[in-house]
Amino acid sequence: xxxxxxxxxxxxxxxxxxxxxxxxxxxxxxxxxxxxxxxxxxxxxxxxxxxxxxxxxxxxxxxxxxxxxxxxxxxxxxxxxxxxxxxxxxxxxxxxxxxxxxxxx
Numbered sequence: 001x002x003x004x005x006x007x008x009x010x011x012x013x014x015x016x017x018x019x020x021x022x023x024x025x026x027x028x029x030x031x032x033x034x035x036x037x038x039x040x041x042x043x044x045x046x047x048x049x050x051x052x053x054x055x056x057x058x059x060x061x062x063x064x065x066x067x068x069x070x071x072x073x074x075x076x077x078x079x080x081x082x083x084x085x086x087x088x089x090x091x092x093x094x095x096x097x098x099x100x101x102x103x104x105x
């Protein structure tokens with residue numbers, strides 16, 4: 001895991017805890033060597049709190065709190081962003097809504 005991942009995780013978690021969420025790193029950053037094409041995080045609700053705002057609202061808070069972060073797409077349980085030219089995927093498995101992730105061509 002490179003320093004950029006750790007740097008971003010610390011910044012995201014600081015915003016998450018203020019909004020009754022936490023993040024966890026997943027994907028190739030954990031178990032594959034070398035540079036990865038993106039960073040994957042799972043977003044989950046804090047224990048003992050009511051269901052927080054939507055993931056989309058959290059993405060906007062990341063965008064306003066972390067100058068280098070750009071929120072790009074929303075698909076319900078998946079949101080996408082960019083941090084210092086690295087693509088970020090946020091997975092929210094607790095989401096139960098209408099939006100679906102588009103099929104790959």
